[in-house]
Amino acid sequence: MGCQMERKKISKEMLGDSQALRKLREHLVKVAKAKTTVLLRGESGTGKELVAKAIHELSPRAKQPFIKVNCAALTETLLESDLFGHEKGAFTDASSLRKGRFEAADKGTLFLDEIGEISGSFQAKLLRVLQEQEFERVGSNHTIKVDVRVIAATNRDLETAVQRKEFRQDLYYRINVVTLRVPALRERRGDIPLLAAQFLKNFNTENDHTLTFAPEAIEVLMNCEFPGNIRELENCVQRTAVLATGPSILRTDFACYADQCLAAALWKNGPPTSEKSTTIEPSAACAAPPVGDGQAPIGPATTRGRVPDADTVIAAMEKCGWVQAKAARLLGLTPRQIGYVLRKRGIEIKRL
Numbered sequence: 001m002g003c004q005m006e007r008k009k010i011s012k013e014m015l016g017d018s019q020a021l022r023k024l025r026e027h028l029v030k031v032a033k034a035k036t037t038v039l040l041r042g043e044s045g046t047g048k049e050l051v052a053k054a055i056h057e058l059s060p061r062a063k064q065p066f067i068k069v070n071c072a073a074l075t076e077t078l079l080e081s082d083l084f085g086h087e088k089g090a091f092t093d094a095s096s097l098r099k100g101r102f103e104a105a106d107k108g109t110l111f112l113d114e115i116g117e118i119s120g121s122f123q124a125k126l127l128r129v130l131q132e133q134e135f136e137r138v139g140s141n142h143t144i145k146v147d148v149r150v151i152a153a154t155n156r157d158l159e160t161a162v163q164r165k166e167f168r169q170d171l172y173y174r175i176n177v178v179t180l181r182v183p184a185l186r187e188r189r190g191d192i193p194l195l196a197a198q199f200l201k202n203f204n205t206e207n208d209h210t211l212t213f214a215p216e217a218i219e220v221l222m223n224c225e226f227p228g229n230i231r232e233l234e235n236c237v238q239r240t241a242v243l244a245t246g247p248s249i250l251r252t253d254f255a256c257y258a259d260q261c262l263a264a265a266l267w268k269n270g271p272p273t274s275e276k277s278t279t280i281e282p283s284a285a286c287a288a289p290p291v292g293d294g295q296a297p298i299g300p301a302t303t304r305g306r307v308p309d310a311d312t313v314i315a316a317m318e319k320c321g322w323v324q325a326k327a328a329r330l331l332g333l334t335p336r337q338i339g340y341v342l343r344k345r346g347i348e349i350k351r352l
């Protein structure tokens with residue numbers, strides 16, 4: 001009974017009934033009970049943050065704060081003061097004392113997203129606080145003790161990073177106590193109709209619409225690779241709903257039929273290494289969804305997606321303070337994909 005209630009509580013936000021998701025739910029219900037550090041692994045957009053929140057909400061710390069930090073979004077100096085806080089006058093802009101996120105998360109949970117991106121010297125500082133649960137604010141000698149449960153997440157291959165000496169082995173072992181793998185959307189395609197229906201419902205509510213999916217639209221979605229996972233599905237549903245031509249969303253309303261499915265274009269077999277052309281083949285599955293009635297798919301026979309132009313990418317990067325991970329999100333790309341686009345367009349990253 002207790003377990004059923006727990007499942008209900010999680011499923012409010014974490015939609016999905018595939019075997020992969022059910023297994024993940026079972027595991028997270030178990031790990032929620034302990035204070036153990038949890039490492040969430042999985043591609044960008046698979047729902048790692050939702051899983052972290054679910055663990056917190058099912059844990060004895062549920063009534064305490066859940067604090068999130070994106071380790072990739074800040075420089076080392078900013079990350080240090082963000083996590084540990086600083087004393088008044090510790091550096092030029094430190095006009096007043098500021099508590100850090102470790103203090104804010106005391107008795108609760110701290111979610112360290114994109115932990116694989118932190119610098120070598122900061123890894124050492126983080127290791128200490130994870131081991132000892134104590135630290136000093138920047139500019140202070142006073143040691144502060146906290147009781148924080150840490151959940152970390154990464155989409156990076158940490159084992160290779162350890163081998164290359166880019167990630168400390170001791171920190172790797174410290175965070176890798178319990179690892180939960182969040183499956184890619186293509187590994188749980190059965191959840192696509194449910195997720196898409198929810199995203200369309202959200203769109204309808206927000207925009208006072210009553211759009212529905214025609215069965216052929218669900219077929220298009222079921223056949224897409226979704227390299228950007230659930231985030232991309234959500235964007236795809238929104239984009240299609242905004243541009244839909246009638247009350248029922250049809251196959252022809254999708255970007256892949258209008259030569260505009262960028263994510264699919266960038267994905268085929270992962271980001272291409274060849275720099276020969278400015279266009280690359282989209283995922284065949286997305287470009288030409290199978291049709292149940294045996295007809296040829298409607299839409300261009302050789303749909304090609306385009307890599308976003310330099311102006312678009314620069315505008316997105318400017319808007320996001322030149323933080324790649326944020327700009328990737330804005331453009332609906334994965335971090336790997338935006339790295340590819342930046343290289344392809346010869347855009348030099350500004351260090352602010």
Ligand SMILES: Nc1ncnc2c1ncn2[C@@H]1O[C@H](COP(=O)(O)OP(=O)(O)OP(=O)(O)O)[C@@H](O)[C@H]1O
Nearest residue numbers: 013014015016043044045046047048049050230231
């Ligand atoms: N099971 C789910 N049910 C409903 N929505 C979901 C589910 N999983 C993820 N989402 C939605 O997908 C989007 C991406 O999820 P989230 O930010 O948790 O992914 P992530 O793996 O943490 O991504 P990143 O690695 O890029 O930070 C969010 O809008 C989230 O609400």
